[in-house]
Amino acid sequence: MDRLQEAIAALHAVDARRSESRIDPAARLIVCMAFSLTTVSFGKYDFCGLMGMSLFLVITAIWENISVWKGLCRLRYILAAVALLGSANLFYDRNVIFYLGGLPVTGGLLSALTLCSKGIFTVLAAYFLLYLIGMPGICRALRRLGIPGGAVTVLLLTWRYLIVLLKEVRRMWQAYGMRAPGQRGVRMRAWGSFAGLLLLRSMDRAETVYQSMLLRGYDGEALREPAGRAASGRSILYVAAWLCVFIFLRWIPLFRLAGRLFLS
């Protein structure tokens, strides 16, 4: 069960991340959301314009030293699903829009490419955010932006439950494997009780984990900030600068102009 171990480790890594940078998690959250909204708002044939948005991803990856390749590998299943959904467009829209060096480019191809890119960009942006500030950071940022504590707690607990669930799967899998040597996976007949027991056990454990959080002062409401932190000038600058860039990329068709130049 190396895969499970790997998944648990990855979740824990995200859990442990505390941003050491001086940029507020809330600022990062705002920029990430603005990025996603701008990305999604591009027209369905505006592939060239959309490519401009990659600037944010490239700069963030370089600046924060994030390996995009590793990210893509980790996210391969999600990305594959995105690609699959996007490629449906290929079959709907067969009008030829223009010729690229003699090859016809249909509306379907263009919109499929645009849709896939939109998906990949937003998923990557979310991954970067998780990588940079971690789940607790996101929850803290949400609190700071005025989301009710109850809602944030539910999010945090769902996250914890996911980890608990995976650990429980591993434990039961090992126990099962021990007594069913030479067998790959769980046999059909055992699946029902395996799943039922898993649910009960993981819920039980999630409950005790929650109790342990309560006993250590988690009041189910506020996720406390280290005392006395105001929005730093750096964070404000970070948000303002990126918002300007997004607006510029969205409304001034830099890449499209370049594209025109190239095509004509």
Added chain:
Amino acid sequence: MSVIKAEHLTFSYDGAEEVLSDVSFALEPEETVGLIGANGVGKSTLLKILVGLLPGYRGTVEVGGLTVDKKHIRQIRELAGYVFQDSDSQLFLSTVYEDVAFGPRNYGYAEAEVDRRVMDALRQVHMEGLRDRQIYRMSGGQKKLASIATILSMEPQIILLDEPSGALDPRNRKNLIRVIREMKGTKIIASHDLDMVWDTCERTLLLSGGRLIRDGRTKEILADEALLQTHGLELPLSLSHG
């Protein structure tokens, strides 16, 4: 004034069978008390009631002069720390440091103070070297010591330890006994490791069939072979040899 007081405490999980019936005792500040009894007599249940995890008991229970109920729950939990029998329930964050820092951070201390508390707690259980260790890569014994540290970092006045010596090898067990002796505050240690109780507790409470059978000096209760045997326990090894 007693720090912990229970009077006519009765409890059942689902209204059917009484797990605890008519239990009364009181603890003075700085006392270390052993809570012994066979498997399933309600040791963990009693400790959980004291920290307000199991509401709906009958009788009176007071911790630090406060009645254990919804109104006082936050104050009581700041006063009293409970170390779970099963460390995997206690530890849920990724690294030792993060988990030990969870409590102090919840109480809103500044990062410097959090750091001091974490390092203090780790020093007390002799685990400074493992501060950045990932928890799922630790042995059962290490996890036990780490989960004790998660409570020590909150600097509680009352510490409730549930089966602390389970999963510990002889050396770590000795280490734990030293840790318990060095810990300040009022302590209740629920265990069927009678040797450890013998080494750490002045006073012992013996539970059986949901009732408090004996409350007295450890030296007397643990030396009473007939009493222990009727209630499913055996003499501590250190006594049975000599």
